[in-house]
Amino acid sequence: MTVLQNTPSAVLVLAIGVLFGTGVYLLLERPLTRILLGFILISNAVNLMLLVAGGRAGASPIVGNAPQDEPMADPLAQAMTLTAIVITLALTAFILALAYRSWQIHGHDEVADDVEDKRVARAAAANAPAYTDADAEETGQTLDEEAAAVHDETVGDEDEERAR
Amino acid sequence: MSDLIPGPETWNAATLVPLPVLVPLFAAGLTLALRRYANVQRTISVTALTITTLASAALMFFADAGPVVVDVGGWAAPVGVNLVADRLSALMLTVSGVMLLCVLLYSLGQGVPEGDDLDGGSRVGETIPVAIFHPTYLVLAAGVANAFLTGDLFNLYVGFEILLAASAILLTLGGTAERIRAGSMYVIVTLMSSLVFLAAIALVYAATGTVNMAQLAERLPEIDPTVRTALQLLLLLAFGIKAAVFPLSFWLPDSYPTAPAPVTAVFAGLLTKIGVYAMLRTQVLLFPDDPAVDRLLMVVALLTMVIGIFGAVAQNDVKRLLSFTLVSHIGFMVFGVALASQAGTAAAIFYVVHHISVQTALFLVVGLVEFRGGSTSLDRLGGLARLAPGLAVLFFVPALNLAGIPPLSGFLGKVGLLTEGVRDGSGLAWALVIGSVVTSLLTLYAVVKAWNKAFWQDAPDDVPEDVRLPRGMVLPAGALIAFGLAITVAAGPLYGYAERAAESSMDGTTYVDAVFPDGSDRGTGKSDEITDDATGDDS
Numbered sequence: 001m002t003v004l005q006n007t008p009s010a011v012l013v014l015a016i017g018v019l020f021g022t023g024v025y026l027l028l029e030r031p032l033t034r035i036l037l038g039f040i041l042i043s044n045a046v047n048l049m050l051l052v053a054g055g056r057a058g059a060s061p062i063v064g065n066a067p068q069d070e071p072m073a074d075p076l077a078q079a080m081t082l083t084a085i086v087i088t089l090a091l092t093a094f095i096l097a098l099a100y101r102s103w104q105i106h107g108h109d110e111v112a113d114d115v116e117d118k119r120v121a122r123a124a125a126a127n128a129p130a131y132t133d134a135d136a137e138e139t140g141q142t143l144d145e146e147a148a149a150v151h152d153e154t155v156g157d158e159d160e161e162r163a164r
Numbered sequence: 165m166s167d168l169i170p171g172p173e174t175w176n177a178a179t180l181v182p183l184p185v186l187v188p189l190f191a192a193g194l195t196l197a198l199r200r201y202a203n204v205q206r207t208i209s210v211t212a213l214t215i216t217t218l219a220s221a222a223l224m225f226f227a228d229a230g231p232v233v234v235d236v237g238g239w240a241a242p243v244g245v246n247l248v249a250d251r252l253s254a255l256m257l258t259v260s261g262v263m264l265l266c267v268l269l270y271s272l273g274q275g276v277p278e279g280d281d282l283d284g285g286s287r288v289g290e291t292i293p294v295a296i297f298h299p300t301y302l303v304l305a306a307g308v309a310n311a312f313l314t315g316d317l318f319n320l321y322v323g324f325e326i327l328l329a330a331s332a333i334l335l336t337l338g339g340t341a342e343r344i345r346a347g348s349m350y351v352i353v354t355l356m357s358s359l360v361f362l363a364a365i366a367l368v369y370a371a372t373g374t375v376n377m378a379q380l381a382e383r384l385p386e387i388d389p390t391v392r393t394a395l396q397l398l399l400l401l402a403f404g405i406k407a408a409v410f411p412l413s414f415w416l417p418d419s420y421p422t423a424p425a426p427v428t429a430v431f432a433g434l435l436t437k438i439g440v441y442a443m444l445r446t447q448v449l450l451f452p453d454d455p456a457v458d459r460l461l462m463v464v465a466l467l468t469m470v471i472g473i474f475g476a477v478a479q480n481d482v483k484r485l486l487s488f489t490l491v492s493h494i495g496f497m498v499f500g501v502a503l504a505s506q507a508g509t510a511a512a513i514f515y516v517v518h519h520i521s522v523q524t525a526l527f528l529v530v531g532l533v534e535f536r537g538g539s540t541s542l543d544r545l546g547g548l549a550r551l552a553p554g555l556a557v558l559f560f561v562p563a564l565n566l567a568g569i570p571p572l573s574g575f576l577g578k579v580g581l582l583t584e585g586v587r588d589g590s591g592l593a594w595a596l597v598i599g600s601v602v603t604s605l606l607t608l609y610a611v612v613k614a615w616n617k618a619f620w621q622d623a624p625d626d627v628p629e630d631v632r633l634p635r636g637m638v639l640p641a642g643a644l645i646a647f648g649l650a651i652t653v654a655a656g657p658l659y660g661y662a663e664r665a666a667e668s669s670m671d672g673t674t675y676v677d678a679v680f681p682d683g684s685d686r687g688t689g690k691s692d693e694i695t696d697d698a699t700g701d702d703s
Binding site: 027046049054077080083084090091098111114115 | 318321322325329332333336339341344345347348349351352355356359362363365366367369370375414417418484
């Protein structure tokens with residue numbers, strides 16, 4: 001039996017790297033749509049990984065279809081990729097719906113801050129041990145005011161949080 | 165055609181194995197089609213989950229004699245996908261079945277599925293269209309069963325995705341601003357963990373050429389140890405996010421408390437435990453001896469326990485407090501896994517069983533507290549001991565159980581873990597033993613604080629005097645608490661079962677022999693049940 005060469009093709013490996021890199025970059029953004037794009041890129045990278053895991057391309061993996069001495073491609077890797085694609089499709093649709101609903105409610109689709117983070121940040125700002133404040137004279141702001149301002153990315157959510 | 169559906173004479177224990185996956189999925193389709201008939205939907209869901217639970221309990225009995233294996237589609241492993249019900253998975257299935265059923269009954273009592281007011285009426289007038297509650301819930305049950313039963317790494321991924329998609333929908337049910345906020349965080353984090361898992365599967369396949377767990381158990385020891393450790397860590401990373409171990413637990417306390425009480429209860433009781441189960445399965449079956457990784461897991465377990473419980477102590481909202489205790493107590497299970505001994509694994513299994521029942525019960529009771537007191541904030545609750553004395557008892561029993569007060573099941577699980585930790589004797593194990601005791605005490609402090617504030621401090625003015633708790637909510641919550649107590653009463657046999665489960669899991673040959681009965685890891689690609697005559701007729 002002839003066996004497929006299983007050294008992966010450099011082009012595919014490079015493509016996986018690029019997709020992963022750009023995907024992670026997009027994931028670190030705030031808008032849900034960009035996160036979605038990042039998710040799509042990474043999932044394509046992972047699908048390519050699955051494909052590469054099956055070895056190099058060969059004859060179509062149907063018994064009797066390939067010439068006797070030509071190795072067949074690995075069908076299992078392709079089957080798994082196909083399953084993964086379908087699952088990704090469904091989840092992509094779900095994130096799209098989430099982003100759309102977020103846009104409906106807030107007028108933007110940015111991922112909001114963790115409530116716990118905000119609470120901790122506010123408590124920290126309130127109790128901040130302001131020993132020294134190097135730039136108080138330049139900016140005219142105390143350390144507490146600066147600390148409060150730094151984490152205040154979601155102005156207007158305070159009331160909602162208080163209601164909880 | 166008659167060949168396709170075997171007659172009663174060929175039925176055996178294996179017939180039961182696919183039921184926990186198929187029945188809820190089929191019922192989900194039915195309830196979706198019958199979404200206009202709320203009563204029919206309810207009947208179908210309750211029936212489906214009852215069948216599932218009974219089948220799981222029967223499987224628990226059969227699997228005690230040895231793993232029951234089903235080749236899906238008649239293709240034997242490793243060519244086909246197989247479902248394996250061994251002691252561990254059957255036990256997990258049964259407990260999760262009981263819990264899913266109780267929560268379903270509770271949510272029927274609460275009326276969420278009919279689009280009543282959210283959050284126990286705290287936001288009057290806000291109703292949600294939730295004809296999709298039943299189908300989604302059933303799909304969740306099917307995904308959970310699939311994750312427990314599968315004998316194939318890729319099918320485990322599929323199971324995870326089924327339950328994740330369902331859980332994301334349940335979490336964002338109704339699409340209010342708060343839930344979208346919590347949901348987007350949850351969805352992104354869980355999707356990332358799934359992608360890590362899928363990448364790990366790709367690498368495992370590239371390294372070994374198989375995703376069948378039994379075959380992996382045979383092949384993984386043969387590959388380069390460095391590669392093996394890398395694969396193990398990647399899998400642990402994926403499962404760690406799902407199980408919410410520190411430092412991968414940041415997403416949990418923020419996403420869980422916003423959902424309706426029954427949904428949070430299911431998530432808290434079940435979803436993280438599936439991560440723990442996957443961790444247990446891979447650690448024990450696929451990567452049995454790697455002391456370095458075990459030490460890493462011990463450190464992780466210690467941090468999870470201690471930091472989680474500090475988070476709980478600092479909370480002023482009961483739901484968030486419980487979410488943090490959930491994170492904290494995952495540490496106990498990871499501790500048991502990290503001990504990598506038979507007794508440690510047995511204790512971890514028992515602890516998982518105990519924790520599923522007790523954590524779910526607590527969230528259900530908090531749902532009742534919210535219904536009665538109109539809030540989950542400890543500053544706004546009060547005086548409930550006088551207004552609802554029964555509720556105080558309902559809260560008190562699982563709360564003490566969580567903290568591990570003797571003679572309840574939490575105590576027994578913890579004693580099992582501690583004795584094994586002491587027996588292990590290494591410095592890290594001792595640190596964990598001390599950490600466990602401190603965590604238990606702090607858990608007691610946190611739940612007693614919640615109990616005191618919610619039930620004993622002076623009642624605020626706006627607590628209504630004459631709200632009656634719906635019996636449909638109280639009874640399932642009570643049933644689940646009774647189930648938790650039953651675990652305590654039956655702790656002897658149950659612990660024995662957990663020990664046998666650990667024994668057969670640790671001894672990988674039982675599992676591998678069950679999947680490959682002919683002893684060859686090549687496999688014929690043909691299932692035993694299909695004779696040559698039958699296949700000859702088909703072609």
